Amino acid sequence: MKRFQSKILRTYSIVIGLILASLGLVLGQLYPIFVHHSTVVLIDSKMEQIATDLATTELSKEEQSTIKQTLNSTLQNTEMANEQQSLWLFLFFILFITFLVALFLGANIFKKYAQPIEHLTETAMELARGNYRIRAFEDDFSGMSTLSNSINILARNLHDISVMRETEKERLKTLIENMGSALIMIDRNGLVTIVNRSFLKQLQISFENIDGKLFRKIGLPDKIEAFIDKLFLTESSSREQIQIKRNLHTYYMDAYGAPVIGEHGRWLGIVVVMHDITELIKLEQVRKDFVANVSHELKTPVTSIKGFSETLLYGAYKNEDTLLSFLEIIHKESNRLQMLITDLLDLSKVEQVGYEVNLSNVKLKDVLDRCIEMSTHLLEEKEIELALAVEDSVKVLGDSNRLMQILMNLVTNAITYSPDHTILHISIFKDNKYGIFRIQDEGIGISKKEISRIFERFYRVDRARSRNSGGTGLGLAIVKHLVEAHHGLIEVESEVGKGTCFTVYIPLVQS
CATH class of the missing domain: 3.30.565.10 (Histidine kinase-like ATPase, C-terminal domain)
Known part of the structure; x- marks a missing residue:
């Protein structure tokens, strides 16, 4: 802005200098002609007066002629000196008046055009710095109203975009912070840029050890570091089930990682999302154990019932003592099978969510x-x-x-x-x-x-x-x-x- 002002001042000074120089040359050429004519008239008038005075004196014509020539030369020299002095005074006066007029006109021009341009420039600079609340004066008199209005429209649009971006940023931040899954984002240099509470909580890491640190130095488990290294090496999506041992307990994490791609396909880093599936693994193991146990518990009485009944069918029923013994065993195993089924039904009922007893x-x-x-x-x-x-x-x-x-x-x-x-x-x-x-x-x-x-x-x-x-x-x-x-x-x-x-x-x- 200062360079713009200095350019205006320099241009204005050159223009004023040229105007004053031109005016001085014109006056310098015209004024001597005007003054010379006035001087000739004045000298002729004075010489006539001197001639009249000499005529009354008793001098010879030669003496009178000599005196006239001497006086004429003296008058001319005196008048020329006076003319030069008057010329400089006149030129100075004219130039001074011209300077004042030019200064007045320049001030008005600067106020009308330079100041609005200066203000518009400052407004544009503030917009470039991110201050989208600033506005330019809309002055019709300056002739800059269209430009001012355009800048104000631009400022309002930028402000609206900024508000929308901040809103979306807050929404995204809230979403990331409150999501149940652990999330971490690492830039291409290996520095942590984003991490949420679930990540810190699940891996028991302090936030002070995270912000802007290299991911290798924040205390991640070895298997997670190896998973991140794999993502950096391959630069492609990957998914793994990671087992973590901590404080005599074993945890299972379902980890998914993917590269973060910016504009023009530029690789910016990676993002890793992890879900704690420890409970799911335990439930799956319980389910497997349950199926195995039920199968085993059912197999024993069913095998007994089938075996003894087949023995009876093949002729053992003819022996009364054997028949009674086998029937008692079959009855006992049937009761056991019935108890197992009853207990399974009871357990299924009481394990249901919302099960209530009659109080x-x-x-x-x-x-x-x-x-x-x-x-x-x-x-x-x-x-x-x-x-x-x-x-x-x-x-x-x-x-x-x-x-x-x-x-x-x-x-x-x-x-x-x-x-x-x-x-x-x-x-x-x-x-x-x-x-x-x-x-x-x-x-x-x-x-x-x-x-x-x-x-x-x-x-x-x-x-x-x-x-x-x-x-x-x-x-x-x-x-x-x-x-x-x-x-x-x-x-x-x-x-x-x-x-x-x-x-x-x-x-x-x-x-």
């Missing part, structure tokens, strides 16, 4: 009495003594039949895994929030590493003992889901060789 006021002692009545023959077979410590007034908010199912499973397991001639302790009491029943046996116990798995489907601490007792391996899984359906809790304490204690908490009836 009512239930007295825990009544549930226990029914359970003991149904378990008496099992206790008598193993000569297990029952030790009861029951508070008669404990009432809970629950489903009587489902509570019976919980208690029956726990008591049956306690009897099954207890040696003969032991004591089974059952107590019922309450605290401020829960009605509590506790079943403690003197059985084989459960190791600490197995306690966390006893509520899994088909998991058995002692498979041979459980299968021989007719158990399906689904009882504790059903118990866990039924307790949760009552908004209760279940705890397990055990020591190998000394026994196991199950404690169940069911919410009390609120008065």
